[in-house]
Amino acid sequence: MPSEVCQAQPTCVQEDVGSDILSEDEDQEHSNSPTSDSTDSSFVWPETNHPEPKVSTGYWSDSDHTQSEDERDPLIKHRENESTLVLPLSDSEDNDHISSAGRKFWFAASILPTYTETIAVDSPISSVDSIVDSFSPYLALREARVDSDYERVLTELGAEWRFVGGSLVALAGLEAGVFGFSSAATFQITNLAKRAIAVGSIASGIGLAIDAWFLLVYCNATPAKFQKMALDVYGKYLFFCISARIPALCMFTSACALMTFMLSVAWTAWPSAVLFMSFIVGVLVSLQFIVYGLHCIVVFIAEVARSIRRGIFRCLAWIRPPPPDKQEKHALER
Incomplete structure (x- = not known):
């Protein structure tokens, strides 16, 4: 019996040492994993492997490795009833963690356009x-x-x-x-x-x-x-x-x-041939002016005819007595 105990003890020691080594490796892997208890419980890892769209004052920009069409949207969409928390950037580790009710954003510098269009002002020219x-x-x-x-x-x-x-x-x-x-x-x-x-x-x-x-x-x-x-x-x-x-x-x-x-x-x-051909060519060259002149003459005659027609109607209305119903209405108004 003593000999059996002595033979079993080294085996137990080896198993304990192996278990200790395995436990240390697991602890190390557990400490390096994103869900480790060593980190703050309030830290929330991003849902995707790609960084969120960058936001700066007045400007929205995408990251260099953006592949999703949703991330290319210039407006950042949040879940319903989810508050957004933006923390100022600093070198301390406390600012690297935010509460589970917020999301983390990356800030980019505002790059303004370096080109401005020159407005040309027409300088006056003489006659x-x-x-x-x-x-x-x-x-x-x-x-x-x-x-x-x-x-x-x-x-x-x-x-x-x-x-x-x-x-x-x-x-x-x-x-x-x-x-x-x-x-x-x-x-x-x-x-x-x-x-x-x-x-x-x-x-x-x-x-x-x-x-x-x-x-x-x-x-x-x-x-x-x-x-x-x-x-x-x-x-x-x-x-x-x-x-x-x-x-x-x-x-x-x-x-x-x-x-x-x-x-x-x-x-x-x-x-006669010289006169005829010269007249035809002259008419064709100045055709637009001839048509414009005729158009102005027709418009002038039409305006004169309308004016004469309105004048005649006014004279007839002044000379002709009003109908009886209008006379009675006018008398009642008096």
């Missing part, structure tokens, strides 16, 4: 500036601030100068061919036709020269160089905008002179 701007890019140059604005204006002017140059070459060729007409030609050349073709030739020559000058100077210029060269002695773009449209003005003058020459020559052969 001369408004007139020049009606046929030139004066206002675009005046309001240009960056290189892209000047480059856009230069591109538009360059395209216009190239088109006008080609048109002037064609007009000059037509007008130069007129000088080859002999006195024995089928159509008679009048003095008006000669003067018209002379004016057209002059306008074409001057326009070609000025257009070539603008293409030579400004075609390959950079926006910064164009900005400096376009300024006049007064520090404005007024005179450049006027001179930039001279080639187009010469093209218009040459085209009108060529039209006058052709109409003058055609008049000697068939005057």
